Amino acid sequence: MSGEAPFRHVALIGLGLIASSMAHAIRARWPEVRITGYARSEATRNQTREIGFCDAVMDSAAEAVAGADLVVLAVPIGAMGELAAEIAPHLAPDAVLTDVGSVKQAVIDAVGPHVPTHVHFVPGHPLAGTEHSGPRAGFASLFQNRWWLLTPEEGVDPAAIERLQALIAGMGAKTDQMEAGHHDLVLAVTSHAPHLIAYTMVGVADHLSRVTESEVIQYSAAGFRDFTRIAASDPTMWRDVFLTNREATLDILGRFTEELFVLQRAIRMGDGKHLHDYFTRTRAIRRGIIEAGQDTAAPDFGRAAKQDG
Amino acid sequence: MSGEAPFRHVALIGLGLIASSMAHAIRARWPEVRITGYARSEATRNQTREIGFCDAVMDSAAEAVAGADLVVLAVPIGAMGELAAEIAPHLAPDAVLTDVGSVKQAVIDAVGPHVPTHVHFVPGHPLAGTEHSGPRAGFASLFQNRWWLLTPEEGVDPAAIERLQALIAGMGAKTDQMEAGHHDLVLAVTSHAPHLIAYTMVGVADHLSRVTESEVIQYSAAGFRDFTRIAASDPTMWRDVFLTNREATLDILGRFTEELFVLQRAIRMGDGKHLHDYFTRTRAIRRGIIEAGQDTAAPDFGRAAKQDG
Numbered sequence: 001m002s003g004e005a006p007f008r009h010v011a012l013i014g015l016g017l018i019a020s021s022m023a024h025a026i027r028a029r030w031p032e033v034r035i036t037g038y039a040r041s042e043a044t045r046n047q048t049r050e051i052g053f054c055d056a057v058m059d060s061a062a063e064a065v066a067g068a069d070l071v072v073l074a075v076p077i078g079a080m081g082e083l084a085a086e087i088a089p090h091l092a093p094d095a096v097l098t099d100v101g102s103v104k105q106a107v108i109d110a111v112g113p114h115v116p117t118h119v120h121f122v123p124g125h126p127l128a129g130t131e132h133s134g135p136r137a138g139f140a141s142l143f144q145n146r147w148w149l150l151t152p153e154e155g156v157d158p159a160a161i162e163r164l165q166a167l168i169a170g171m172g173a174k175t176d177q178m179e180a181g182h183h184d185l186v187l188a189v190t191s192h193a194p195h196l197i198a199y200t201m202v203g204v205a206d207h208l209s210r211v212t213e214s215e216v217i218q219y220s221a222a223g224f225r226d227f228t229r230i231a232a233s234d235p236t237m238w239r240d241v242f243l244t245n246r247e248a249t250l251d252i253l254g255r256f257t258e259e260l261f262v263l264q265r266a267i268r269m270g271d272g273k274h275l276h277d278y279f280t281r282t283r284a285i286r287r288g289i290i291e292a293g294q295d296t297a298a299p300d301f302g303r304a305a306k307q308d309g
Numbered sequence: 310m311s312g313e314a315p316f317r318h319v320a321l322i323g324l325g326l327i328a329s330s331m332a333h334a335i336r337a338r339w340p341e342v343r344i345t346g347y348a349r350s351e352a353t354r355n356q357t358r359e360i361g362f363c364d365a366v367m368d369s370a371a372e373a374v375a376g377a378d379l380v381v382l383a384v385p386i387g388a389m390g391e392l393a394a395e396i397a398p399h400l401a402p403d404a405v406l407t408d409v410g411s412v413k414q415a416v417i418d419a420v421g422p423h424v425p426t427h428v429h430f431v432p433g434h435p436l437a438g439t440e441h442s443g444p445r446a447g448f449a450s451l452f453q454n455r456w457w458l459l460t461p462e463e464g465v466d467p468a469a470i471e472r473l474q475a476l477i478a479g480m481g482a483k484t485d486q487m488e489a490g491h492h493d494l495v496l497a498v499t500s501h502a503p504h505l506i507a508y509t510m511v512g513v514a515d516h517l518s519r520v521t522e523s524e525v526i527q528y529s530a531a532g533f534r535d536f537t538r539i540a541a542s543d544p545t546m547w548r549d550v551f552l553t554n555r556e557a558t559l560d561i562l563g564r565f566t567e568e569l570f571v572l573q574r575a576i577r578m579g580d581g582k583h584l585h586d587y588f589t590r591t592r593a594i595r596r597g598i599i600e601a602g603q604d605t606a607a608p609d610f611g612r613a614a615k616q617d618g
Contacts, residue, residue: 224500
């Protein structure tokens with residue numbers, strides 16, 4: 001894929017997993033793009049300077065965004081409003097402003113009022129991540145084959161959206177646009193409620209005194225392991241996700257507990273047919289995901305068996 | 310690792326994922342071991358003959374176990390009692406009888422009464438599996454670095470247990486012994502309840518009409534994907550697991566819903582501190598699992614990013 005970069009200068013505000021991965025991915029594709037960065041923590045700024053994925057790490061957000069034609073807000077959702085107010089006077093004319101927050105309506109509500117008329121605000125959300133945090137966690141292929149959702153409000157310049165789409169495509173991801181409220185509901189189902197459920201299961205295991213922690217850990221290959229991976233996600237990010245996507249999350253959790261009680265009752269009453277029918281139905285959804293290319297059917301996810309003791 | 314095989318002739322009753330993987334693993338380690346097999350379905354017997362991981366596939370369980378010094382019951386737990394009654398008269402003197410069921414007390418209750426005094430019954434459970442079923446699903450490395458739990462009752466000949474342990478070690482797994490009831494509780498925490506929860510989450514997504522099925526599937530890399538993989542497990546096996554490990558599973562599910570309501574309430578009330586503290590605590594359990602060697606910390610589980618569109 002040839003062609004010049006859609007942006008000259010990208011400013012990353014927040015330098016965690018997502019921002020650092022964006023930097024690595026952009027540099028791999030378009031080494032000529034200038035990348036500046038800022039993070040609130042001095043330690044993070046210094047680590048980023050050591051790693052070197054920014055051309056310059058500034059000591060203020062205002063300095064980092066000066067002259068940038070794309071500004072990426074990659075901080076916890078709860079910090080976005082204040083940040084937007086701080087940088088607004090320093091955004092270049094015609095700059096594109098985006099974010100990578102996991103909830104969209106709350107970001108629009110917090111950031112929107114501060115966006116100058118000469119700036120194009122295109123909120124976004126890359127559906128990618130690992131359990132690790134911080135500038136050292138980033139890598140260039142994080143977004144390969146992943147979805148990056150955009151939720152611009154009506155009236156935003158389509159050319160600005162296209163430039164952002166081109167950048168995202170250059171990082172290997174696929175884009176889709178949708179209304180912010182719809183995004184938040186879909187993510188409540190596919191991500192937010194599952195995360196809370198995973199956190200809860202790990203918490204239950206943690207409390208159980210009759211089952212030792214070492215057993216829970218040792219024998220966790222049996223299904224629990226997947227939950228713990230989800231439950232190791234960044235606590236600050238997830239606190240903000242649940243607080244800002246509250247209604248949709250509570251909706252899904254309510255449905256979940258209703259569903260769980262039906263199955264629990266079937267178990268208590270020994271209704272094997274009910275269980276078998278239910279489990280058969282859920283297998284079909286799994287097949288759909290493999291077909292959609294969002295996972296692999298290779299045994300053990302294609303991992304080679306580990307050889308250590 | 311040199312040394313002769315701990316068994317001369319292994320009979321596999323049931324020819325699904327676990328049995329076929331055992332055959333592949335045993336053959337890789339000790340090609341001289343005779344392996345006979347039987348499955349209730351003629352189609353399965355024929356598929357197994359095609360694949361060729363048994364020296365002979367018989368048309369009855371009795372024929373398959375004749376002369377075997379190890380007999381493995383690899384059928385759904387609900388079928389084990391009847392099977393045990395059927396093969397009991399045909400078991401060789403001094404044969405070791407084992408199973409691979411995910412629940413131990415129910416297997417002991419169903420099978421135990423049929424075991425002749427000259428046969429050594431050592432119930433077992435390999436903590437390994439994939440979402441696939443059937444004879445074609447098996448592969449030799451399934452048990453590499455996994456735990457295989459044994460729950461022999463008191464008085465079983467230690468030499469018989471050791472022979473089985475040697476076979477398991479030859480297939481790459483680690484063994485541990487415990488009391489059957491304790492096994493069932495530990496597995497309720499690490500496997501059974503998590504599976505039911507995963508099934509439930511997938512079921513909720515399935516019902517939701519405001520969110521199209523394609524979106525749930527498309528955007529499922531965000532956490533939901535892990536649930537669907539768990540929820541694609543064999544429906545028959547899991548029906549029997551829940552029906553036979555009922556008390557322990559209901560215990561854990563009850564604790565789970567109590568815990569979930571606490572978090573749900575924190576979300577409704579905007580208690581960010583509670584959420585942050587809880588999520589921070591669960592991260593520690595994840596670290597413990599990586600250290601115990603039961604998973605990898607490599608980004609994206611060490612999977613190379615997929616390149617398809």
